[in-house]
Amino acid sequence: MPNKLCALLIDHDGTLVNSEPAQFEIWQNILAEYQIDYTFEDFIPRIGIPGNITAEYLVELYKLPIAADKLAIVKEQQTDLYLQNKAFPLMQGILEIIHWAKAQGLKLAVVSGAERASVLRSLQHHNLSELIDCVVAGGDTEKNKPDPMPYLTALQRLNLTAEQAVALEDSAGGIQSAVGAGLCCLAIKHTFTSVTKLQQATEIFESHADILARLKLSCAQVN
Structure with missing residues (x-):
């Protein structure tokens, strides 16, 4: 000290x-669009990692048909929607x-x-x-x-x-x-x-x- x-x-x-549960839910909903069953155990290692880096990781891991920078934008947009009426x-x-x-x-x-x-x-x-x-x-x-x-x-x-x-x-x-x-x-x-x-x-x-x-x-x- x-x-x-x-x-x-x-x-x-x-x-x-206490945003981790909501951040997980947002990623889970995004990946569900690609038929990915994303679990909280999958999410835990990504805690504390910036969204753009996580997007790169997820695109590579699941071979998603979307560019990482575009996926990061989707995540940012979904987070904004979530936060429109609450924090x-x-x-x-x-x-x-x-x-x-x-x-x-x-x-x-x-x-x-x-x-x-x-x-x-x-x-x-x-x-x-x-x-x-x-x-x-x-x-x-x-x-x-x-x-x-x-x-x-x-x-x-x-x-x-x-x-x-x-x-x-x-x-x-x-x-x-x-x-x-x-x-x-x-x-x-x-x-x-x-x-x-x-x-x-x-x-x-x-x-x-x-x-x-x-x-x-x-x-x-x-x-």
Whole structure:
């Protein structure tokens, strides 16, 4: 943990919002059009991977008669339709982390492989837009997670070094991105996620409440 914590960099899908079930449903419906029986077990390894990369993977795996970039556009359109009248629910305990961080004077960023429109809709719907200092979403950088570039970009925009911030993640690709950027990474474990997938993280937690307790303890020790 940093000696002087200045910022939290928070992943979107599965860390800020509980979007994984809906993301799976969207992909499942798209692939059903090609007579593909896509299961949640098939989806799990794709969690935390940007949509355009998943589209390339699915086109190759199932030999789909559609270009990967076009499939990625279909996914983005279907996600937009899903979100027109609702938003992904917040993860339990994340609001408490955000409010604690702002009370401490920390900067907040959302660093995600998800489409920017999806991230911004989540922030707007849950009245978080004014609390977030920076958003780096899918397509904002030349390379996406698991490459470190999204987190490095967020640090640059916040004018901070990796030693001043902590990343909150829930997937192997996201953790690899954060650790590759030199960040301390606190990972949340989901019921469907194997701990072995999270082993690159600095620490692994069962809940957001546990992460908040760790952050509070770290700050108390420094002060």
